[in-house]
Amino acid sequence: MKSSRRNFLKIAGVSAVGLSAKPVLDAFATADADEHAATATPEKASNKKALTGKRWALVINTHKLQTKEALEPIIEACNKLHNVPHIENERWEIKWIWGEEFKHAFPGKEDTFLPEHVKHNPFLVLCNHCENPPCVRACPTKATFQRDDGIVLMDFHRCIGCRFCMAACPYGSRSFNFRDPRQFITEQNPDFPTRSKGVVEKCNFCAERLAVGKQPACVEASGGALIFGNVDDPASEVRKVLNKNFTIRRKQGLGTGPMVFYIV
Amino acid sequence: MNDKKKIITGLAIFLFLFTLPIWYNLVSATSAPEPELSAKAKAAKTCVRSKEYMVAEHMQLLDVWRDTVVRTGERTYTNPDGKQFNMSLSTGENSCIGCHVSKADFCDKCHNYASVNPYCWDCHIDPKEKK
Numbered sequence: 001m002k003s004s005r006r007n008f009l010k011i012a013g014v015s016a017v018g019l020s021a022k023p024v025l026d027a028f029a030t031a032d033a034d035e036h037a038a039t040a041t042p043e044k045a046s047n048k049k050a051l052t053g054k055r056w057a058l059v060i061n062t063h064k065l066q067t068k069e070a071l072e073p074i075i076e077a078c079n080k081l082h083n084v085p086h087i088e089n090e091r092w093e094i095k096w097i098w099g100e101e102f103k104h105a106f107p108g109k110e111d112t113f114l115p116e117h118v119k120h121n122p123f124l125v126l127c128n129h130c131e132n133p134p135c136v137r138a139c140p141t142k143a144t145f146q147r148d149d150g151i152v153l154m155d156f157h158r159c160i161g162c163r164f165c166m167a168a169c170p171y172g173s174r175s176f177n178f179r180d181p182r183q184f185i186t187e188q189n190p191d192f193p194t195r196s197k198g199v200v201e202k203c204n205f206c207a208e209r210l211a212v213g214k215q216p217a218c219v220e221a222s223g224g225a226l227i228f229g230n231v232d233d234p235a236s237e238v239r240k241v242l243n244k245n246f247t248i249r250r251k252q253g254l255g256t257g258p259m260v261f262y263i264v
Numbered sequence: 265m266n267d268k269k270k271i272i273t274g275l276a277i278f279l280f281l282f283t284l285p286i287w288y289n290l291v292s293a294t295s296a297p298e299p300e301l302s303a304k305a306k307a308a309k310t311c312v313r314s315k316e317y318m319v320a321e322h323m324q325l326l327d328v329w330r331d332t333v334v335r336t337g338e339r340t341y342t343n344p345d346g347k348q349f350n351m352s353l354s355t356g357e358n359s360c361i362g363c364h365v366s367k368a369d370f371c372d373k374c375h376n377y378a379s380v381n382p383y384c385w386d387c388h389i390d391p392k393e394k395k
Contacts, residue, residue: 043342044332044351083389147337155334156387188389191355196386211337 049213053230055150056129056205057259058216059241064225066121071099074124077221078203083194085184094175096203097126097218106250118264124226126218127152127173127203128250131257138168150259151205161198170251171258174202231259297377300369308363312341312349323382326353326360354388366392 065071078084078097085094099122103110106123133152135144143158144165166174180197188194192208195201206216219226229238247261280287305311311318312325329351332338341349352359364370367390375381 042344044336044338045340045342046336046338047340050337145335147335153334155331157330157334190389190391193354193387193389196383207337211339 047212051210051213051215053149053236054232055131055230055259056210057150057229057231057238057261058126058129058205058219059227059238059245059247059261059263060124061225061227061241061245061263062121062123063263064223065124066117068099068122070225071122071124074218074221074226075099077217080187081189081206081217082192082204083181083185083189084201085181085194086186087179087181087184092178094177094181094201095173096175096201097124099123100125106248108251108253109248123262124218125171125173125250126260127205128171128256128258128260129203129205131259132255134168134170134256135165135174138164140164147207151207153204153207154200154202156193156195156199156201159199161200163200165200170254170256174200176200297373299371299373300366302363302365302370304365305363310345310347312343326384329353353384354390361390368392 065074075097079086082096084096087093101120102114102118102123105125110119129150129152131150133144133146136146136152139145140162141158141160143155143160144152145155146152161176163176166176177195177197177199181194182188185194206214206218209216214220215228216226219228227238227241229236231238231242233239241263242261245263247263249258249261252258313321318325329341330353333351339351341351343349348358350356350358350362352362354361356362360371361367367385
């Protein structure tokens, strides 16, 4: 096509009109985007009573927990609250908090001349909510993650049951649901979902109770043998207890930074 | 051309059989489901969001809720009208099932019709079904 001045002016005119329409289109586009934003991010907030901390930790005073019977109410409180199934067959067992012999809980710390009570009494063990959690690194779906307050939590909705986290955890704190857990729960607590076949589970430091201003269930049931609090706060009770007592932690040499301390 | 009758009846039968699914649906068509509002929901009058929004987006809303609760620990939801809800599917008075008390008469009515089967109830407990 032969281009003439006339044609050029025509095209320039049409283009100018087109450009002037752009702000109008932009306005439509942003109105649309705003609407989506309004629906996607409504206001959400935490409960005002929620307990907050920067570094939750648990101190276990084993002097007060010398027997299997002493551990039982604590374990029971947790299992009831979280619908942890009771499965007899050890291959399919689900454990959030349980009793373990010293030599298994603290390998490397056992010795020939340990006091009898240390050798034979059960020690309460649970997820250590490590400062540097290997399970979080291993999880391919980010189902296991570390919250800002240090709790190592599981998003059960995302767990695909690959069990990398179980291989990564040096404490055996995680259990896999080989069976549908519902049939092994005698009394369901409707206030906490169960889990399903094919997901991993573990202790959640009672995140759902902290959110409404309550201490973890095990602490509440322990009659003072368990102390929970924020180790980042020098005025907190856990810090005071840690200052006054010699404590040990499980497999500290691995560098995971366990947040469960034992007074022995 | 003396097979005209046979051909036409054959064609008619073929057409009928071929279009049978259409006839079948016309006759047996179930009407759209009517989810039953519980007495409690009726008293509350409104849902978390507008009815249109809920019908279209309740799965998204639930998805956002579960992420928010589990990941950030925030559990209170304030809707555009300033009304507050406990961000929960199945626990507490203010949750979906706390208000829409009967899953069978409400959620399942639609879901069965639309043939969706959310796996949520493998874990979340429907208090009505509780043993």
